[in-house]
Amino acid sequence: MMRAGLRRGDGRRLVPRWLDPHGRHLGTWAFVANRLTGLGLVVYLYLHLVILSTLLRGPEAWDGLVELFRRPVFLAFDVLLIVGLAFHGFNGLRVALVGSGLLVDRRKGLLVAAGILVGLVTLVAAVRIVG
Amino acid sequence: MATRTEEDFTEATRWRRRPRPTFAWVAQVVSGVLLLVLLTAHMVAQHFVVDGGLRTYADVVAWIRNPVVFAVEALLLVCVTWHGIAGVHAVLLDLGLRGRAERIVARVLLDLAVATILYGLWLLYMLAFRG
Amino acid sequence: MDAPHVIVVGGGGTGGALAHDLVLRGLRVTLVERGELTSGTTGRHHGLLHSGARYAVNDPESAVECIAENRILRRIAPGSFEENGGLFVALTDEDMDYRHSFLAGCAACGIPTQELNAAEALAVEPGLTPALKAAVWVPDATMDAMRLPLRFFATAQRNGAQLRPFTEVTGLLTAGRAVTGVTLRDNLTGAEAELAADLVVNATGPWCERLAAMAGATVPVQPSPGVLLALVGRLCNLVVNRLHRAGDGDIVVPQRRLSIVGTSAWTVEDPDDLDVPDEHVQAMYREGAKLVPAVASAAERAAWSAARPLIGAIGGAGGGGGRELSRTFKCFDHAVTDGVEGFVTITGGKATTLRAMAEATADLVCAKLGVDAPCRTHEVVLAPHTAYFTGRAA
Amino acid sequence: MSSPRTVLLKVFRYGPDDAAPRYDQFRVPAGPRTTVLDALLAIRRRQDPSLTVRHSCLHGSCGTCGMRVNGREVLACVTRLDGLGDPVVVEPLAGAAVAGDLVVDMEHVYRRLEPVGRPLVRASERAGKNDTKADPGPLLEDLERFEDCIECGLCLSACPVAGDPRFLGPAALAAAERVLEEPRGTDGRAVLGLVDDAHGAWRCHLAFECSAVCPAGVDPGGAIMRLRRRVLADRLPRLVGRYHQEVPS
Numbered sequence: 001m002m003r004a005g006l007r008r009g010d011g012r013r014l015v016p017r018w019l020d021p022h023g024r025h026l027g028t029w030a031f032v033a034n035r036l037t038g039l040g041l042v043v044y045l046y047l048h049l050v051i052l053s054t055l056l057r058g059p060e061a062w063d064g065l066v067e068l069f070r071r072p073v074f075l076a077f078d079v080l081l082i083v084g085l086a087f088h089g090f091n092g093l094r095v096a097l098v099g100s101g102l103l104v105d106r107r108k109g110l111l112v113a114a115g116i117l118v119g120l121v122t123l124v125a126a127v128r129i130v131g
Numbered sequence: 132m133a134t135r136t137e138e139d140f141t142e143a144t145r146w147r148r149r150p151r152p153t154f155a156w157v158a159q160v161v162s163g164v165l166l167l168v169l170l171t172a173h174m175v176a177q178h179f180v181v182d183g184g185l186r187t188y189a190d191v192v193a194w195i196r197n198p199v200v201f202a203v204e205a206l207l208l209v210c211v212t213w214h215g216i217a218g219v220h221a222v223l224l225d226l227g228l229r230g231r232a233e234r235i236v237a238r239v240l241l242d243l244a245v246a247t248i249l250y251g252l253w254l255l256y257m258l259a260f261r262g
Numbered sequence: 263m264d265a266p267h268v269i270v271v272g273g274g275g276t277g278g279a280l281a282h283d284l285v286l287r288g289l290r291v292t293l294v295e296r297g298e299l300t301s302g303t304t305g306r307h308h309g310l311l312h313s314g315a316r317y318a319v320n321d322p323e324s325a326v327e328c329i330a331e332n333r334i335l336r337r338i339a340p341g342s343f344e345e346n347g348g349l350f351v352a353l354t355d356e357d358m359d360y361r362h363s364f365l366a367g368c369a370a371c372g373i374p375t376q377e378l379n380a381a382e383a384l385a386v387e388p389g390l391t392p393a394l395k396a397a398v399w400v401p402d403a404t405m406d407a408m409r410l411p412l413r414f415f416a417t418a419q420r421n422g423a424q425l426r427p428f429t430e431v432t433g434l435l436t437a438g439r440a441v442t443g444v445t446l447r448d449n450l451t452g453a454e455a456e457l458a459a460d461l462v463v464n465a466t467g468p469w470c471e472r473l474a475a476m477a478g479a480t481v482p483v484q485p486s487p488g489v490l491l492a493l494v495g496r497l498c499n500l501v502v503n504r505l506h507r508a509g510d511g512d513i514v515v516p517q518r519r520l521s522i523v524g525t526s527a528w529t530v531e532d533p534d535d536l537d538v539p540d541e542h543v544q545a546m547y548r549e550g551a552k553l554v555p556a557v558a559s560a561a562e563r564a565a566w567s568a569a570r571p572l573i574g575a576i577g578g579a580g581g582g583g584g585r586e587l588s589r590t591f592k593c594f595d596h597a598v599t600d601g602v603e604g605f606v607t608i609t610g611g612k613a614t615t616l617r618a619m620a621e622a623t624a625d626l627v628c629a630k631l632g633v634d635a636p637c638r639t640h641e642v643v644l645a646p647h648t649a650y651f652t653g654r655a656a
Numbered sequence: 657m658s659s660p661r662t663v664l665l666k667v668f669r670y671g672p673d674d675a676a677p678r679y680d681q682f683r684v685p686a687g688p689r690t691t692v693l694d695a696l697l698a699i700r701r702r703q704d705p706s707l708t709v710r711h712s713c714l715h716g717s718c719g720t721c722g723m724r725v726n727g728r729e730v731l732a733c734v735t736r737l738d739g740l741g742d743p744v745v746v747e748p749l750a751g752a753a754v755a756g757d758l759v760v761d762m763e764h765v766y767r768r769l770e771p772v773g774r775p776l777v778r779a780s781e782r783a784g785k786n787d788t789k790a791d792p793g794p795l796l797e798d799l800e801r802f803e804d805c806i807e808c809g810l811c812l813s814a815c816p817v818a819g820d821p822r823f824l825g826p827a828a829l830a831a832a833e834r835v836l837e838e839p840r841g842t843d844g845r846a847v848l849g850l851v852d853d854a855h856g857a858w859r860c861h862l863a864f865e866c867s868a869v870c871p872a873g874v875d876p877g878g879a880i881m882r883l884r885r886r887v888l889a890d891r892l893p894r895l896v897g898r899y900h901q902e903v904p905s
Contacts, residue, residue, distance in 0.1 A: 341777055
């Protein structure tokens with residue numbers, strides 16, 4: 001219902017397209033969390049490969065590194081890694097199912113279930129790591 | 132065929148020449164589900180059962196020599212690389228990557244994935260047979 | 263010689279159909295609307311494609327117009343109607359008495375009817391009150407109050423009409439006693455402009471008195487608002503009318519997942535600032551629930567009022583609640599009525615008769631401008647409403 | 657009638673000749689039933705006639721008054737000020753060309769919907785009772801009604817992906833699913849080809865923001881998921897070499 005030759009402008013505030021936090025619902029936060037954890041895990045993949053490469057330099061280098069990684073700061077990082085992994089995994093399973101048209105009407109329940117599982121796995125892992 | 136009128140859609144239909152888009156989703160789901168299994172196996176076998184969570188050099192080499200472990204680690208490497216790189220591509224799409232730049236980046240990502248897998252397999256091979 | 267240029271003021275259904283008709287007859291048309299298209303009375307009505315049955319007894323002229331247009335619109339705008347039909351439901355003995363004159367009236371106006379006993383009526387429309395005595399099926403239908411007129415706009419635009427929403431007429435250009443154009447304000451930018459024309463048509467519905475006054479002309483129109491109530495839930499599939507002489511809250515119209523209960527009537531001077539009297543809303547609930555019981559407990563989606571342009575001698579016989587005034591439409595050639603050349607008003611009428619109103623006006627406009635072209639809008643199939651948006655971009 | 661409470665409205669302003677967008681503030685009376693649209697029209701009449709707003713039906717049935725209120729996509733005509741706090745921020749839909757203030761060009765909605773070719777009318781479920789297919793009884797072969805989608809564009813504004821013009825978007829994908837569920841004469845295979853695309857059904861990331869804001873009960877998110885299942889069911893056999901499979905029309 002507009003005349004041609006409109007001024008191209010975007011009614012958004014100065015926030016990138018998919019990051020506007022106002023008035024968003026649970027689904028969007030799950031999507032954002034899934035994306036952040038995913039990118040984090042890709043970064044970790046290459047970090048992990050770099051660390052494993054020290055195995056090529058023989059036992060002294062590797063065992064020295066292992067000792068370093070027993071320090072609490074690295075253990076804390078490991079817990080964080082587990083949380084990211086668990087969330088991306090279980091939320092990913094939900095997305096895989098619902099995204100293929102399965103259990104579409106139970107998506108809310110699946111999201112809650114994923115959250116619970118992430119909590120459980122993190123608990124078990126944290127106890128195992130810290131213990 | 133329902134023809135599209137807007138230029139943006141014609142750019143979208145150029146995807147036609149690529150593997151059918153359904154394949155991209157199926158690959159992501161299959162790799163994702165495999166990862167759930169393989170990563171669980173990896174985490175339990177490599178870290179959970181080991182006291183202190185990290186193996187010494189000798190333990191790592193001995194463990195990798197087991198052909199089942201070698202196969203699981205290799206398959207895990209392939210799945211995580213494909214799933215991760217495909218995810219990065221989806222994120223870049225949402226950040227507005229389009230046209231020629233998108234095809235170039237897609238090409239680069241594919242090469243990165245192949246390189247990552249080859250390096251990982253080489254690392255596994257070196258450990259298993261030259262450790 | 264260039265085709266004559268006509269400015270149509272008013273982006274309602276009548277304006278859209280008129281622009282479509284005039285462009286088909288080879289004239290150059292510019293339509294201006296101060297707000298969004300259909301944002302006046304047109305967009306607010308309940309969406310009934312009238313069969314004319316409601317007016318068969320006390321306003322046969324309107325009834326005949328409605329049934330004729332009902333058939334034409336179904337032909338030129340296929341796929342734009344829910345063609346389930348309507349039921350006139352008798353609840354009381356008094357209603358049953360009225361049924362005989364109702365059926366006679368419909369027959370006289372050529373409106374097909376089918377009598378149903380209570381069981382048959384409940385079978386086709388389970389939303390009805392079980393306490394009904396009998397019902398009469400009529401070829402009512404429902405349309406989308408915005409999308410049907412939009413098809414006229416889309417077709418007019420594709421055939422070359424210049425449609426300018428958000429453009430308000432602030433004054434009329436005159437030469438002596440003749441109107442030669444309009445002064446415009448673009449409401450998006452505030453820019454003022456003038457636009458000349460061979461003839462200006464006033465299709466502003468209940469606001470037509472205000473525009474006519476700019477030319478020193480008068481139009482005997484009485485703005486008569488009515489309250490409409492939208493309820494959550496599709497409480498019936500057919501249009502449900504009360505089988506009695508017209509009264510308040512005697513229609514329930516389904517609209518997707520909503521149900522619209524209408525309407526009431528009172529008269530105002532200024533159709534802009536309409537309020538929604540609460541007692542009218544309660545009347546909608548009360549009267550609607552008699553026809554469709556679920557109305558009583560349905561959640562309210564919205565209540566609003568729409569001003570109908572009723573034609574009647576100002577302060578004339580129909581000074582009462584505004585319902586007695588005739589619902590037919592009238593075309594005023596202000597050269598005849600006020601000695602003002604180049605200025606025509608079309609008002610009155612109903613949403614269903616937008617095409618007929620346009621045809622009558624276009625005939626008058628062409629006669630005044632010496633254009634010899636027959637009306638073809640009863641044959642030309644309209645473009646889909648989506649073409650209004652995408653047609654412009656192509 | 658009600659306490660003469662007033663609310664501060666922070667309204668987005670951006671005319672075709674303005675260099676940049678700005679926010680104007682207006683104080684408006686707010687009764688228990690006052691909607692955002694009532695407030696905006698009151699501002700237009702009494703405080704600033706240059707404020708441009710789109711509306712038509714006033715009861716959430718036409719889809720022309722979609723906008724963002726406190727960041728949330730709503731239809732202004734059925735959104736009451738009561739309970740929205742103070743101030744209330746009113747902005748146009750996101751991801752669309754702003755024609756003026758709160759009015760956006762709806763071309764981006766219809767450009768996506770038109771190739772799908774979904775009919776406006778569908779078979780009607782049973783009125784009121786469980787939504788089984790309507791039993792027309794003696795009179796009519798089939799009871800029909802309008803499709804739920806009112807083309808208001810709220811889902812396209814809410815969707816985190818739909819800012820990208822390549823993406824077909826929730827409204828069009830939901831319409832495609834409706835065509836495949838009930839073709840009524842349209843070509844199912846063409847629609848499948850349209851949506852089986854990296855920028856069609858496969859571009860959705862399941863935020864379900866579209867279903868959260870849809871004012872017409874369409875649940876576009878759910879429809880996209882059913883659509884993806886339909887595409888998988890049609891394409892998978894051919895991915896593994898089975899021959900062409902007809903779409904049940």
